[in-house]
Amino acid sequence: MRYAETGFHLEIDLSRGNIERVASDPRSTEIYLGGQGTAAKILWDRVPPEVEPFSPDNLLIFSAGLLVGTPVVGANRTVVTTISPRNDLYKDSVFGGFFGPELKHAGYDKIIIRGKAPDLVYLWINNDKIEIRDATHLRGKGAIETVALIREELKEPKAQVATIGLAGENRVYFATIEHLNASASRGVGPVMGDKRLKAIAVRGTKDLNIAHPAELFEICSRMYQEIYDNPRCGDALKYIDEYSLEWHLNNFAWGNARERRKDFWNDEIAKKYEESEKRVRVRGTACYNCPKDCHHVIAYPGRSLYFQKCYSELTYMMAAYEDRDFNYNIVGLTQEYGLDGYSAPQVLAFGVELYNAGILTDQDLPGFPSGNGERFFYLLEKIVHREGIGDALANGVYYAARQIGKGAEEFDHNTIKKIEQVPLKLGMINYPYFLMHATGEKMNITQIEGSYPQAAIPDRKEREEYVRQWDAAPERFKKYFLEWEPREHPSIEAAVNIVDWNETMHYVDDAVGICAFLSSFTGQWGPKPPYHIYNLPKLISLASGLDLDPDKLWEIAKRNRNLIRAINVSRGLRRVDEKPPADHWKKRNPEMEQKMLDAYYEFKGWNQDGIPTKKTLDGLGLDYVSKEFIKRGILKENDGAPS
Amino acid sequence: MNGDSKKKIVKEIKIDIDKCIGCRACEVACSAFHANPKYSSINPARSRIRVVMDELNNEYVPILAGDYTPAECPGRHTFLINGKQYSECSFCRASCPSRDLFKEPDSGLPLKCDMCESDPPLPEPMCVQVCRTDALTYVEREEEVKEEEVSEDEVEIGLDALIDKYGLQKIEETFARMSLAKKG
Structure with a gap:
């Protein structure tokens, strides 16, 4: 039996109108967890760099994260993965709400869409009954209006709907996929429009099994209270006082x-x-x-x-x-x-x-x-x-x-x-932020930053107290934080580690479907984010039965990070592209910035052009990537190999 | 009418719809608690509480599964809420033939809230425990109830219904067999 996941994908070919329910490989879950990770593997395997975003061969993948639908509080996110017309690179965007859990209960972890419908259609997934239905009457309808119309048409008020509006239909590059209280952005909407898929409606009434149910539920029932009471998590603009309206208005x-x-x-x-x-x-x-x-x-x-x-x-x-x-x-x-x-x-x-x-x-x-x-x-x-x-x-x-x-x-x-990018125009260069902006595969700072605080605490005593409470942080970050005086730059070592930790947590969240506002984006606001690298492995293990500890989880996040990097490298991404907007900071230090970039690439196990080396790839079990890189001349045979 | 007076504990879940944020944690917890083995699976479709949601009209109404009813209502009222018309069915707690709400998705058997009766007893039903916004609260109160003697007429009504359903012959046979068993 599969736990936490259903073990099935739904393969939809819109060109031919073909629908298939395909068992997924449980090994893939062990290696890439799920969500963004398993979707990236599918994209690597099936969408080679020659495939253009608006080709019928491009895939649009909806993945409910591994923990979605389990009792783990706030695990409800669906990640949409594709090659985007924004820059012909890998794009994913996660959205919360109710779509992912419904998909799991319908019996699927993923919907993998290929081809292009002859005219506008929508997909109706009702447990085992799947239909590709005419949507020409929904052409031009708003994304909110469409939800009401589809529910009425299907006589199913409980159907969860993800839909594009007119912008998506017309392949506006920054069109979203909307789901009432959540949306997937960053260039995935136009691909749905290009496939002439107006919407996906889902209704599911099947069980989702849990590996170690009683123990997991016991922890989760405490988490409701903990998260409810924790004033330092949830939507920043709503919950975090100092990042409220005033802060955004004065600083952005x-x-x-x-x-x-x-x-x-x-x-x-x-x-x-x-x-x-x-x-x-x-x-x-x-x-x-x-x-x-x-x-x-x-x-x-x-x-x-x-x-x-x-x-x-x-x-x-x-x-x-x-x-x-x-x-x-x-x-x-x-x-x-x-x-x-x-x-x-x-x-x-x-x-x-x-x-x-x-x-x-x-x-x-x-x-x-x-x-x-x-x-x-x-x-x-x-x-x-x-x-x-x-x-x-x-x-x-x-x-x-x-x-x-x-x-x-x-x-x-x-x-x-x-x-x-986020409209920030700041004074002094900030090296961790420089690195995150320049090198992040998500290409939006909010999807990269978040575990390490943005500002130092001036008072040493307060700093010590912060560190004492800081369950979420690996030891080295406590040291960096204790030594960090306001307006001082972190060392190169600290900077590359901070960036690595920040993005690692996002890669974990986006694989398991936990909301970043409870986890990867939240650590920066205080020492007690509800989820972190030390409590997540247990929750994932109890739900899914996978054998995990913090090191293994970190390793999976690193693998997913490198796989997504590899997809972009195969599509031509190189060091020359890795720079923030020229006027993001007034005071720059080009020499130090390049040193930082050198150090970061080295830390990541990438060569000086930002390409993961053979050694790095093989070490993560991504030897199929290094083989392909050598075949394509992106890496040389002896690159990074021990001499 | 005569009879003895007796103390009875009335258990009640109070619902404050203005406090509901539509997270459906109650559905998750209820389905987990009633899974067999306990907590082994999650499925809001098996939950004995449902948040009836119409996001586009700002309606979030938690409803607890009530009794099974063998027949549809003869006529249905409609509600007008925020200018939108709802059928009485939308907010009804019965498990009834006209819809699939509060039925096991596989067997179609009716579901009913049992206030999470269990041994050892829970301090509060599961849905209340996970509802941190207090849209659901649990109240226990003692009520003095008069134990009324049951009249033969009332027994007859119940038997009539059984005879209607299964036929006189079947009931007679069952009655005879049970009498024998009880009397030894």
């Missing part, structure tokens, strides 16, 4: 990631914002089996009820220099269209900048309004319909700048590997 850049307004926040604004919140916020809701009510339900006049999550609470208003009400209004629309709340505001602000600079003219933008807010709504319509200049903007800042030309490239100043 406005417009097209241009300007920091350090003194923006004051009592008057606080009061105004509170009033606008009161007008539209209805209640807080949670994801499956988690006591944190992270999502605000928003009732904005004229819009469907929608779920506000995290930092998109501010991204549009800051990009447009607008007020809170504007943000609530536009998110009600962008969630229907299905757009990434990080990228979309920057693309819109980029469009406005180009107009102000005279690069885009009234000819490109007939009837362009004068107010910033109105301009955002105007550009939004152009983009989601891919109309006129919107067709270029729909490809994201990087490609749009090159398509528009006339100096527009100068305005593409906040992308890494062609993807819009």
